[in-house]
Amino acid sequence: MPDDFMLDTDDLERRMKGAIASLRTEFSSLRTGRASxxxxxxxxxxxxxxxxxxxxxxxxxxxxxxxxxxxxxxxxxxxxxxxxxxxxxxxxxxxxxxxxxxxxIPELNEERRRDLTKVAGQYAENARVSIRNVRRDGMDQIKKGKADGMSEDDQKIWEDEVQEMTNKYISMVDDQLETKQAEIMQV
The missing domain is CATH 3.30.1360.40 (Gyrase A; domain 2)
Incomplete structure (x- = not known):
């Protein structure tokens, strides 16, 4: 890899973790019928x-x-x-x-539970969009590095690393959404 190009993967990862932390906060404010x-x-x-x-x-x-x-x-x-x-x-x-x-804390009725799962889904989608925006920023930095003379092999290595990180965090969002929706629908 050329010495002059260094992608700050720690910054990208920190920003993706921020999206996950924000999602957890939003999920904790959703009432599941259990006191908290x-x-x-x-x-x-x-x-x-x-x-x-x-x-x-x-x-x-x-x-x-x-x-x-x-x-x-x-x-x-x-x-x-x-x-x-x-x-x-x-x-x-x-x-x-x-x-x-x-x-x-009153019991949640079926309709309210369905509404809450939709809200949880919207929160998760917002987190996914945030993560994809971070990915896009990383890819833009790599494209700039390519324009400054980075080899195609190096470009591919960096792009794969950013995509792998993105997939990991999107998967975390999906797992948390699944858990939260199960918690909401549990009677």
Whole structure:
């Protein structure tokens, strides 16, 4: 390989890993009918004049498979936390017990499960597109190297390496999607 051309495969891989990490975050926010503290991560509360994550105004617990509780530290924020949950679009009806807010997680019906699998599929497709964009960037760098005098053999070696990396990460997306869809459809 010519000394003057070096493809930064670490950068490409780091960016592909970023797409996978982003997908995991999106998947964790999808409700599967099972209680999980991570389902509250996107919910922000107007506390002390700033939008604050729920886990910074109280303790979030999952005492059983269909219940999440939030022990709000400041009595004055209980109403605001309850309001934030009601308006979050999570479809959960909070119940107050002093400074503890209980969130019973309802069973998902068949139609809602199918909708969630479609949303999961869309998240996965977005991750695949991100990975393909990284691949395209890598291939563009290789083409530039070819224009600067890289041999065709070297070009082929680099292209194969980038394609192999792309296939690996696309396969990871597909595996995670399959797992998430099975989790959603599980009754």
């Amino acid at each position: 503290a991570s389902m509250l991560e996107p919910v922000m509360v107007d506390a002390y004049g700033a939008m604050t994550p729920i886990n910074q105004v109280g303790t979030v617990n999952v005492p059983e498979s269909r219940m999440v509780t939030i022990n709000v530290w400041d009595k004055g924020l209980v109403g605001k936390v309850e309001k934030a949950i009601r308006e979050s679009g999570l479809g959960i009806n909070p119940q107050l017990n002093g400074t503890i807010i209980m969130l019973p």
